[in-house]
Amino acid sequence: MNKNIKIHESWLKFIKSEFDKEYMKNIKNSILNYKKSGKIIYPKNNEIFNAINLTEFEETKVIILGQDPYHGPGQAHGLSFSVKDGIKPPPSLINIFKEIESDLSINVEKENGNLTRWAKQGVLLLNSLLTVEKGKPLSHKEIGWETLTDKIIEVLNQNKRGLVFILWGSHARSKKYLISQNKNLIIESSHPSPLSAHRGFIGSKPFSRTNKYLVKNNMNPINWS
Secondary structure (H helix, E strand, C coil): CCCCCCCCHHHHHHHHHHHHCHHHHHHHHHHHHHHHCCCCEECCHHHCCCHHHHCCCCCCCEEEEECCCCCCCCCCCCCCCCCCCCCCCCHHHHHHHHHHHHHHCCCCCCCCCCCHHHHCCCEEEEECCCCEECCECCCCCCCCHHHHHHHHHHHHHHHCCCCEEEEEHHHHHCCHHHCCCCCCEEEEECCCCCCCHHHCCCCCCHHHHHHHHHHHCCCCCCCCC
């Protein structure tokens, strides 16, 4: 594996072999070729796998699935819905924060969109696609990332139980077939984007439902503030 790839060692026994497969070589070559042609790719190489670097396998208890990284300058850093320190939270994340406040009756530091604080508590913030071209959402949909990220979901489903999978929007919900519902909790609704939040995300109370399930299964609740 490339030394620029940062993945927590707890994941390696499950997915290290994926990096020797043809599809991963194709992903690497595609990204190299994009960069050679002058395209700007997000996030940085050493942040691409942040979801499985900052959240250890053994500690993972909640999975929030996103689609692809933010495509604006300085935003993406390898965690779904999260932005780097000092970057204005995008509208979807603002709606997530508003739902937390409504759901849990707490105050959220809405100007701080860096969700590393969740990742460190066992919330896996996983996008289906791990890279994107500047200004072009879903531009890397066809290069093979979903083979890897589906594998990550499968590994969690096969080796753990009592997980909470939060699926917002049709793309995330399309991954339900990878999850055993008899031993995990699936929470689903429309996407928190301003275009769709009113169709079921607002008022869905995913955060209290998550914590209630975790406590019921003898796990510490997440501090969502």
